[in-house]
Amino acid sequence: MSRYLAKRLLQMIPLVVGLSVIIFLLLAAAPGDPVDLLVFGNPNVKAEDVARLKHYYGLDQPLHIRYFKWLWAALHGDLGYSRTYKQPVLSLMWWRIGNSLWLQIPAFVLALAVAVPVGIYSALRQYSKMDYAATFFTFFGVSIPAFWFGIMMIYAFSVWHPWTAIPFLEGLKLPAGGFNSPGIPTGLPRYLDRVQYMALPTIVLSLLFMASYTRYTRSSMLEVVRQDYVRTARSKGLSESKVVNKHALRNAVIPLVTIIALSIPALSSGAPLTETVFGWPGVGRLLVDAVLAGDFAVAQGIIIFLAALVIVFNLLADISYALLDPRIRYD
Amino acid sequence: MAVLAERIAARAEVAGQGYWEIAWRRFKKHRTAMFGGLIIFLFIATAVFASVLTPYTFDQIDLYKRKAAPSWQHPMGTDELGHDVLTRLLYAGRISLAVGFIAAFTAAVLGTLVGATAGYFGGWPDNLLMRFTDIMFSIPDLPVLIVLARYMGGSVPGIIFVISVFAWMGPARLVRGELLRLRTMDFTDAARALGASDSRILFRHMIPNALAPVIVAATLTVGGAILSEAALSFLGIGIQPPTPSWGNMLQNAQDFIWNTPWLAVWPGAMIFLTVLCFNFLGDGLRDALDPRLKL
Numbered sequence: 001m002s003r004y005l006a007k008r009l010l011q012m013i014p015l016v017v018g019l020s021v022i023i024f025l026l027l028a029a030a031p032g033d034p035v036d037l038l039v040f041g042n043p044n045v046k047a048e049d050v051a052r053l054k055h056y057y058g059l060d061q062p063l064h065i066r067y068f069k070w071l072w073a074a075l076h077g078d079l080g081y082s083r084t085y086k087q088p089v090l091s092l093m094w095w096r097i098g099n100s101l102w103l104q105i106p107a108f109v110l111a112l113a114v115a116v117p118v119g120i121y122s123a124l125r126q127y128s129k130m131d132y133a134a135t136f137f138t139f140f141g142v143s144i145p146a147f148w149f150g151i152m153m154i155y156a157f158s159v160w161h162p163w164t165a166i167p168f169l170e171g172l173k174l175p176a177g178g179f180n181s182p183g184i185p186t187g188l189p190r191y192l193d194r195v196q197y198m199a200l201p202t203i204v205l206s207l208l209f210m211a212s213y214t215r216y217t218r219s220s221m222l223e224v225v226r227q228d229y230v231r232t233a234r235s236k237g238l239s240e241s242k243v244v245n246k247h248a249l250r251n252a253v254i255p256l257v258t259i260i261a262l263s264i265p266a267l268s269s270g271a272p273l274t275e276t277v278f279g280w281p282g283v284g285r286l287l288v289d290a291v292l293a294g295d296f297a298v299a300q301g302i303i304i305f306l307a308a309l310v311i312v313f314n315l316l317a318d319i320s321y322a323l324l325d326p327r328i329r330y331d
Numbered sequence: 332m333a334v335l336a337e338r339i340a341a342r343a344e345v346a347g348q349g350y351w352e353i354a355w356r357r358f359k360k361h362r363t364a365m366f367g368g369l370i371i372f373l374f375i376a377t378a379v380f381a382s383v384l385t386p387y388t389f390d391q392i393d394l395y396k397r398k399a400a401p402s403w404q405h406p407m408g409t410d411e412l413g414h415d416v417l418t419r420l421l422y423a424g425r426i427s428l429a430v431g432f433i434a435a436f437t438a439a440v441l442g443t444l445v446g447a448t449a450g451y452f453g454g455w456p457d458n459l460l461m462r463f464t465d466i467m468f469s470i471p472d473l474p475v476l477i478v479l480a481r482y483m484g485g486s487v488p489g490i491i492f493v494i495s496v497f498a499w500m501g502p503a504r505l506v507r508g509e510l511l512r513l514r515t516m517d518f519t520d521a522a523r524a525l526g527a528s529d530s531r532i533l534f535r536h537m538i539p540n541a542l543a544p545v546i547v548a549a550t551l552t553v554g555g556a557i558l559s560e561a562a563l564s565f566l567g568i569g570i571q572p573p574t575p576s577w578g579n580m581l582q583n584a585q586d587f588i589w590n591t592p593w594l595a596v597w598p599g600a601m602i603f604l605t606v607l608c609f610n611f612l613g614d615g616l617r618d619a620l621d622p623r624l625k626l
Contacts, residue, residue: 018466026478139614143607145558145578147565148599151585155592176588269471273562277585287474288566291481299478306471314469 001322008318012311019307020074024067027300033059037083037294079301084293089301093283097305099179100275100282102198104267107206112260115210119217120252123225124244134214141211146270150204150277157200174200177279201278205271209263216259217252224252254324261317265309357619364615367608374605378424387415389422390573398591408593411583420597423575427557427602430491430576431609434556437495439549442502443538449503450510451533461507464500472497473562480563485571490563494556502548509541543620547613554609561602577602 035053039045054060058069073080079089122131158176163169175181175197184193224230225248233247234240271284279285283302290298358364377384393413401408407416449460476493483489513519514537522532557577563569564578572579577598584595 014462015466015469018463019469022466022470026475029482031482139607139610143554143558143603143610145561145565145599145602145606147562148581148595148602151581151588151595151599154585155588155595159589159592265471269473272473272477273566276566284474287477291477292567294481296478299474303471303474303478306474307469310469310471 004322005319008315012315015314016311019311020071021067023300023303023307024070026303027296028063028066030296035059074304079304080297082290082295082298084290084295085298089298092298093286093301093305096281096283096286099280100268100271100284102194103201103205103274103280103282104271106198106202108209108264108267110202111206111209111213115213116217116256119214120221120244120249122214123218123221126222131218134218138211138215141207141214144207146204146208147273147277149207150201150274153200153204154277177277179279179281197278197280201274201280204277205267205274208270209267212263213260216256220255221248221252224248227251254321257320257324258317261313261320264313265306268306268309354619358615361615361618363611364618367611367615370604370608371612374424374601375428377421378428381418381421381425385415385418385421387418389414389419389575391415391418398587398594400591401593407597408591410580410594411587416580416594416597419575419580420577420601423577423580423598424601426487426570426574426576427560427578428605430487430494430560430570431553431557431605434491434494434498434560435549435552437491438498438552438556439502439545441495441499442504442548443506443541443545445499446503446506446508447510447533447538447541450507451514451529451537453511453514457507460503464503467497468500470497473559476559476563477566477568480568485569487570487574490560490569494559497559498552498556501552502545505544505548506538506541509544510537513537513540547617547620550609550613550616554606554613557602557606557609 033054035050035057038053039050051060058066061069077090079093081087082089082092085092118134118137122128122134125131154176157172157174161173163172178197179194180190180197181193184190230243230248233243238247268284271282272288273284274280275282275285276288283305287299287302290296290302381389391414393409395413396405396409397413398411399405399409399413405415405417407420410416410419445460445464449457449464476497479493479496480490483493519532519536522536527535560569560576561578561581564576565581567579567582570576570579572582580598581595584598587594
């Protein structure tokens with residue numbers, strides 16, 4: 001196992017190097033370097049001061065040397081300084097990431113809780129009405145623009161809510177956006193209050209993943225159900241629940257776990273839209289605000305974080321695959 | 332016996348037809364794909380003939396009729412500046428559909444070139460190109476698109492460029508896989524034995540044979556590209572007003588949702604329906620062109 005892991009880690013090196021080079025070039029390609037932006041519109045700064053500052057910060061050095069210096073700093077947790085928020089990028093990101101998790105973890109759980117049973121059911125009853133409904137739902141989920149779905153949900157639950165006329169449902173209105181009601185102290189009441197703000201963005205964020213997980217579960221299950229050993233299990237008289245749970249599902253889960261592990265970073269990458277629509281103070285909205293303000297250091301810090309997630313989950317997917325599938329040999 | 336005779340007749344009928352005819356027969360049976368194709372055709376037509384279909388222009392402002400409810404003069408109402416929403420929707424279709432088609436086509440061509448080079452030559456070019464493809468695949472695309480689109484400053488070719496830069500990897504992998512398979516086929520050896528050059532084998536014999544999955548992937552990419560453009564324009568870093576796109580029409584709609592919800596409904600419904608139809612179309616094309624294909 002440790003040799004397998006070591007080999008996987010070695011194979012990951014090109015990915016890490018490639019990603020870091022691309023992300024570095026992304027900021028290096030920004031219109032105007034940090035010093036240009038700093039002195040922009042300030043008539044008192046002379047040209048020799050600009051040159052001195054650029055030399056001081058090493059911006060006059062060739063690109064490859066700047067890359068290594070940047071990489072060295074990033075590896076030590078220095079992701080740069082935000083011009084608009086006047087603080088280090090890392091400390092700015094930190095609590096925003098925490099806020100984002102308030103949406104991403106429930107969204108992920110919700111997506112799995114719906115997708116796995118629906119996917120299994122529609123694979124076991126292929127071409128049934130339920131299966132067609134599930135297939136149509138997956139098309140719906142991958143085709144709908146998340147931000148528009150969010151706006152429509154806000155309209156339904158915060159503006160229109162016709163069902164509040166029905167007794168027992170009069171309380172079913174939800175806030176159009178935000179993170180907490182004003183004036184609620186910290187602790188449990190604050191978290192309970194937050195649930196109503198989380199409901200809509202969680203559903204919106206999870207829809208795309210619900211749809212694609214349903215599709216994966218269905219196709220992975222379909223592949224297994226056709227195998228000979230499932231027919232053998234049936235023909236030797238095992239109950240349907242045993243065939244499904246013990247023989248089919250266990251093998252269908254192996255590719256599923258890998259695909260899901262690889263998709264988790266995308267949950268964070270897709271969040272900017274949902275967080276912007278609902279005014280959620282997460283890391284995705286920070287990215288959008290920073291880019292609109294031209295603060296590319298923040299954007300780069302967030303992209304580094306997301307790329308690190310990609311690398312970590314790539315590795316986790318490999319490990320889970322090796323742990324779950326005994327056919328994988330470690331050497 | 333009757334069944335058998337029918338089957339033989341059916342096979343004879345099929346045998347007399349070319350690949351594309353068989354594909355078309357299969358495609359016609361795919362109801363959602365036919366529906367998708369029809370709607371897309373309709374949307375393209377209304378976008379092309381937008382200037383004939385509506386008496387207004389897309390930047391015509393009527394400040395006396397701002398945020399007007401749907402009526403006979405303005406079937407979809409007017410927006411906060413008094414633009415006719417239906418007119419802008421038709422003109423926005425030009426931009427959104429053009430961005431989708433051009434970005435998907437560029438991505439398909441790029442992907443085919445990369446995949447063909449990797450699959451045909453194998454060895455270190457294959458290794459290098461496929462590692463690069465993997466890296467591009469693992470980039471968190473929406474955040475990077477947001478940054479790059481901002482650099483482009485809202486120019487339409489710029490937006491098309493950044494979207495296609497993050498869409499060529501799927502076709503590249505498909506073409507590479509197909510070429511690895513085709514490389515071992517007898518007709519390739521035959522062509523080489525007859526003295527055909529590398530480029531002739533590639534462009535005459537192999538790429539045409541690898542085209543079916545690329546067409547399917549490109550169709551699905553059109554939908555994805557339209558979604559990306561809409562997302563960027565919604566955030567205010569894509570296509571800039573007064574040029575209308577379905578995404579930037581939604582940019583302010585959220586603020587007016589309390590009084591004029593229809594402003595938010597139409598553009599989003601157009602994006603949703605168009606992307607849904609491209610996904611249906613791609614699904615049908617996959618079944619028709621290459622039923623073995625998994626995408």
